[in-house]
Amino acid sequence: MALSVIVWVNPLTPLAMTATNLPAWSEKLAPRLKSQIEFLVAIDALKSVYRASHIASNERRENSAEHSWHLTMFARILAEHANEAVDIERVIFMLMVHDIVEVDAGDTPLHGQQNPEQEANEQAAATRLFGLLPDDQSLLLRQCWDEFEAAQSADARFAKALDRLQPVLLNALTEGGTWKDYEVSLDQVTSRTAQIGKGSDTLWDMANAIFNEAVDHGWLKTARPADLS
Amino acid sequence: MALSVIVWVNPLTPLAMTATNLPAWSEKLAPRLKSQIEFLVAIDALKSVYRASHIASNERRENSAEHSWHLTMFARILAEHANEAVDIERVIFMLMVHDIVEVDAGDTPLHGQQNPEQEANEQAAATRLFGLLPDDQSLLLRQCWDEFEAAQSADARFAKALDRLQPVLLNALTEGGTWKDYEVSLDQVTSRTAQIGKGSDTLWDMANAIFNEAVDHGWLKTARPADLS
Numbered sequence: 449m450a451l452s453v454i455v456w457v458n459p460l461t462p463l464a465m466t467a468t469n470l471p472a473w474s475e476k477l478a479p480r481l482k483s484q485i486e487f488l489v490a491i492d493a494l495k496s497v498y499r500a501s502h503i504a505s506n507e508r509r510e511n512s513a514e515h516s517w518h519l520t521m522f523a524r525i526l527a528e529h530a531n532e533a534v535d536i537e538r539v540i541f542m543l544m545v546h547d548i549v550e551v552d553a554g555d556t557p558l559h560g561q562q563n564p565e566q567e568a569n570e571q572a573a574a575t576r577l578f579g580l581l582p583d584d585q586s587l588l589l590r591q592c593w594d595e596f597e598a599a600q601s602a603d604a605r606f607a608k609a610l611d612r613l614q615p616v617l618l619n620a621l622t623e624g625g626t627w628k629d630y631e632v633s634l635d636q637v638t639s640r641t642a643q644i645g646k647g648s649d650t651l652w653d654m655a656n657a658i659f660n661e662a663v664d665h666g667w668l669k670t671a672r673p674a675d676l677s
Numbered sequence: 678m679a680l681s682v683i684v685w686v687n688p689l690t691p692l693a694m695t696a697t698n699l700p701a702w703s704e705k706l707a708p709r710l711k712s713q714i715e716f717l718v719a720i721d722a723l724k725s726v727y728r729a730s731h732i733a734s735n736e737r738r739e740n741s742a743e744h745s746w747h748l749t750m751f752a753r754i755l756a757e758h759a760n761e762a763v764d765i766e767r768v769i770f771m772l773m774v775h776d777i778v779e780v781d782a783g784d785t786p787l788h789g790q791q792n793p794e795q796e797a798n799e800q801a802a803a804t805r806l807f808g809l810l811p812d813d814q815s816l817l818l819r820q821c822w823d824e825f826e827a828a829q830s831a832d833a834r835f836a837k838a839l840d841r842l843q844p845v846l847l848n849a850l851t852e853g854g855t856w857k858d859y860e861v862s863l864d865q866v867t868s869r870t871a872q873i874g875k876g877s878d879t880l881w882d883m884a885n886a887i888f889n890e891a892v893d894h895g896w897l898k899t900a901r902p903a904d905l906s
Contacts, residue, residue, distance in 0.1 A: 471849055473886040481879065484754050489850065491750060492733035495743045504721035514724045517746035520773050521720060525713050525814060537766045540773075544749050585754060620700055621718065650710065657702040 480582050487580040493551045500557035500629065501615045502622040510618070512547040512555060519543040522610045529650040530609075532602035542596040542607040545589055549573035558615065558640050559630035599643065609647020613655060616641060620658045624667025633669040634659055709811050716809040722780045729786035729858065730844045731851040739847070741776040741784060748772040751839045758879040759838075761831035771825040771836040774818055778802035787844070787869050788859035828872065838876020842884060845870060849887045853896025862898040863888055 470489065474482055494513040501510045520540045527536040547555070552573035556566050563569075574593055578586045595601055599608045616637075619625035627637060637659055645652035662668040699718065703711055723742040730739045749769045756765040776784070781802035785795050792798075807818045824830055828837045845866075848854035856866060866888060874881035891897040 471887075471890060473849070473883070473890045476886060477883060481758070481883070485846070485883075488747075488751055488754060489733060489846065492747065492847075492850075495732050495739065495747075496734055496736065503724050504718060505725055507725065510724065511743060513743035513746045514740060517742045517749070517773065518717075518721065518724075520746070520749065520769075522717055524770065524773065525717060525810070529710070537769075540749075540766075540769065541753070544746065544753065544769075581754070617714070617718065618721075620702070621721075654702070654706060654710070654714075657705060658700075661700060661702045 483580060483582050484585070487577070487585075490577060490580055491548055491551060494548060497547070497550045497555055499555050499615075500560060500626045501618045502625045504618055504621045506622040506625075512550050515614070516544060516547055519546075519607075519610050519614055522614055523607070526610065526648070526651065527606075529648045530602070530606045531646075531648055532605070534603050534606045538592075538603045539607045539610075542592055542604060543610065545592050546596045546607065546611065548577055548589075549593065551577055557626065557630075558612075559626050559632050559636070599646075605643070606647040608643045609645075609651060612641045612643045613651055616644075616655050616658055619667070620662065624662060624665065627662060627668050631669060634663055637668060712809060712811050713814070716806070716814075719806060719809055720777055720780060723777060726776070726779045726784055728784050728844075729789060729855045730847045731854045733847055733850045735851040735854075741779050744843070745773060745776055748775075748836075748839050748843055751843055752836070755839065755877070755880065756835075758877045759831070759835045760875075760877055761834070763832050763835045767821075767832045768836045768839075771821055771833060772839065774821050775825045775836065775840065777806055777818075778822065780806055786855065786859070787841075788855050788861050788865070828875075834872070835876040837872045838874075838880060841870045841872045842880055845873075845884050845887055848896070849891065853891060853894065856891060856897050860898060863892055866897060 470482075470486060474485060477485065494516070495511055497512040498509045499512055499515060501515070502508070503510050503514075520543050523536055523539045523543055527534065527539070549570040550573070553566065553569040556563055574590060578589045578593070580586075581589065595604050596607055597604075599605055615626065619627050626632070638656075641655060644655050659668060663670055699711075699715060703714060706714065723745070724740055726741040727738045728741055728744060730744070731737070732739050732743075749772050752765055752768045752772055756763065756768070778799040779802070782795065782798035785792055803819060803822055807815045807822070809815075810818065824833050825836055826833075828834055844855065848856050855861070867885075870884060873884050888897060892899055
């Protein structure tokens with residue numbers, strides 16, 4: 449089943465999840481535990497942030513919480529294919545945390561129109577959401593997310609590679625998925641997923657085999673004549 | 678919004694996700710990588726296994742993939758409250774893996790009727806699903822899941838405690854959630870979530886404060902007169 453309508457709802461944090469609206473029992477908690485619970489409740493909203501990608505059964509779009517879980521399993525299972533030595537526990541931590549800012553800022557699809565305010569929105573989201581935690585944990589998660597975003601360490605490069613690879617697999621399993629939704633070309637997808645190659649040559653080879661087959665199926669467009677001039 | 682109809686669909690593995698139905702590009706992969714990709718594709722189906730719990734916004738039920746992600750964050754943030762010294766990376770690994778068998782065996786709600794064949798179904802699921810992986814990784818995940826199920830190590834006790842705690846929080850945020858759906862009593866919930874106390878006295882105290890407030894709200898029934906005789 450193809451999903452023909454593309455709608456993103458930039459979710460407002462539901463009332464039930466705001467820090468000031470926790471039930472009375474939370475008032476009796478030690479302040480540190482209370483902060484931790486407020487954070488864990490707030491991030492429940494990531495289950496309502498829908499991505500462009502279709503899940504493999506093609507029944508619906510994927511949300512960012514289940515995507516994050518799937519990526520932790522990608523990291524654990526595919527660790528040996530990293531180009532560089534990585535601390536896989538740190539990679540997993542980054543992937544657990546990497547989309548939490550979307551609770552406030554929403555998801556920006558890789559192949560969709562980019563929002564010029566997205567980076568500022570994500571920075572504000574990081575400040576609010578990680579700021580719910582006790583200071584030491586707030587700093588830990590913020591540093592983890594900053595490292596992922598910067599993609600300058602071996603761990604972050606591999607984490608980013610997996611974050612780019614997983615939707616490629618989902619598209620390959622859903623008759624083109626977001627490539628067809630957005631009329632993506634081979635050049636575009638190769639450019640936008642190049643992070644895979646920075647994390648793993650092996651997985652980049654696989655991605656390119658997938659792209660070539662997708663062209664054969666007509667799921668990815670080849671370069672237009674105008675692009676070849 | 679309360680969800681009034683309780684339906685579980687024991688998901689058959691969708692055709693698109695069976696190992697024999699991967700696209701042609703997968704045939705060219707090295708056998709080890711091919712096995713790894715088959716596993717990562719198969720477990721995508723965990724996103725379609727719905728639990729009894731409502732997500733905090735109360736818009737729908739939670740699926741086991743996003744639940745697993747949420748639990749990894751519980752482990753990372755609440756580690757300091759474990760009764761015993763734990764290796765939190767191992768706890769996180771257990772929580773990543775703990776529900777994968779539900780891809781084949783489905784979820785058994787804590788407060789619902791127990792299926793006498795569930796354990797056998799889960800064992801068969803573990804054999805099939807972890808068996809998709811290369812032997813060394815298959816063994817690693819099987820041992821991880823077995824340790825979680827046995828709940829005899831400090832790491833597994835804490836992982837189990839979090840797996841029991843998270844739905845308590847969701848029920849507290851959704852006006853009783855599954856407690857109301859299943860007409861659960863205080864005695865029942867105290868007994869069925871006792872694993873929380875084995876993992877963390879602090880979190881067990883919090884759970885009991887939540888239970889007491891739920892009784893005040895009428896979300897949990899008190900013991901019936903017949904139980905007091």
